[in-house]
Amino acid sequence: MPQKQNGNRPFPREPHTFPVAIRLSFGANCPTKQGPAPLTSATPPVIEITGLHKSFGALEVLKGVDLTASAGDVVSLIGSSGSGKSTMLRCANLLEDSQQGDIIFEGDPIRWKGTGHNRHPADPEQVRLIRTNLSMVFQSFNLWSHLTILQNVMEAPVTVLGEDKAEVEDRARQILDKVGIGAKCDSWPAELSGGQQQRAAIARAL
Known part of the structure; x- marks a missing residue:
């Protein structure tokens, strides 16, 4: 028998029936302090995935x-556990290759080369742009142990995007304050509790 949710509606068992949702707030319609920009019929979804299939060998996960x-x-x-939730997100972020289906970011379809298990994104620049605008917070945090919490949050904008270090530090401190660990800027990841490390990972994603 399927498990019950609130005693009336069963959880679905098939991965493709799970309700999927992640926080998507980047691009032209990114919410601001005044609230999200109004959507119109001409506004494309931030992300649209259709018919996505992913297999590991003979095991079909999605x-x-x-x-x-x-x-x-x-x-x-x-x-x-094992139903394909993380795999779904990794495929959306192009950390995993899918074998079939379409992934569209803000109206721009991913361009593929090859088919089946030999299918890969065809445009490295498109992949870079998507990963720049779609962040993930991993279950294991994946903080760099040799960097302070502040340095962890600053690393990608400074090293990868080449942004001004002083401006990035100011934003990083504001975000760390927002998630409640502003006083831990100079701490090492090992000095934080699990919950505090999770907040640091969220700050880094933001």
């Missing part, structure tokens, strides 16, 4: 997943 989310949407991906 079986035709569909997802559409607009700027500012908050969605939850629900499912048991």
